[in-house]
Amino acid sequence: MADKEEGVTIEFLAKDKLSGDNFEEKLSSVLEKVKDNYVLVLEEGWTPEEKSSLIQASMEEIDDDFPGVEFLGLDSANSRFDKAKELFYNRVLDKEYREGLTIVGNSRVMEKVKEERDTVSFLAKLENEGNK
């Protein structure tokens, strides 16, 4: 387990694994791991409503030991073609369009370095450094 070693566990979750859960279950599972100092890399983009749910749920969990989350995203659906694809997925295939990447971590161990539309980077802080 991550908390028995010095360092940060970074876990990658494939979209197939993520597609089974409804969002509330997924959010609960993400927060549980993040509170345990994991950084999660999810192979899917989140909608603005889902991201605000993440912020809201994080706020409700904050205490002296958990200061909240840091999250980064590589979102698609910015171009007209992407918008059309999103519409096709939603209306014709009746599926959620989730192209993109979402990275969520405990803000005590994850610090954003760079965030652009097509590039993100973060610093994973060792536990001692994160608890300064």
Add this chain to the structure above:
Amino acid sequence: MINRLKKFLNDLFSGSEKDDISIGIYGPPNAGKSTLANHISQDLAGEEMSDISEVPHETRAVEKKEKVTIESDDGRTLDLNLLDMPGISTNVDFKDFTEHGIEEDEAKGRAKEATKGIVEAIKYLDDVDACLVIFDSTDDPYTQVNVTIIGNLEAKDIPILVLANKTDLEDADPSRVRDAFPQHPVLEISAKEGENIDKLYQEIVERLG
């Protein structure tokens, strides 16, 4: 221009069955939301509405200037609710307050209040009729929090005016705000110095209507 803003708000109101309209001021902590809210409140109601501080999360609950009654030339009135939102962030560490010289117990209390304020600000996304989204031009505005605020407002079809604030500061770079949110017009202002506030009222009239 203030008279024109009042007329615009009245026109907006007359086409609706609602008896008031709510304008929310959103943005990250320390972007200048309360400074702007005070300026608008002073212009429309003759008094300020929020405390201002360099300490982040100074506004920890939604500050409301409710029912600012505006009367039109033909005697009709409308009530405007101006909502100064707590700055939305993904984390609130009480140590951010102790770094500003606040005692630990008070810092923990402020942190708790700030978390509640952020939840309240998010819930208000469902209740505002139009929004001013304000960013500090000296900071990088492209963050997931800011993308989330704008994205939620877009998804709800709420009219938005994006503001690049603090243009009075030497290292201000409003072009970063334009680059981050190219889908929206961006107005450069200094809420502190009152620069371009008349233009802001004009933009509210032209774009949020």
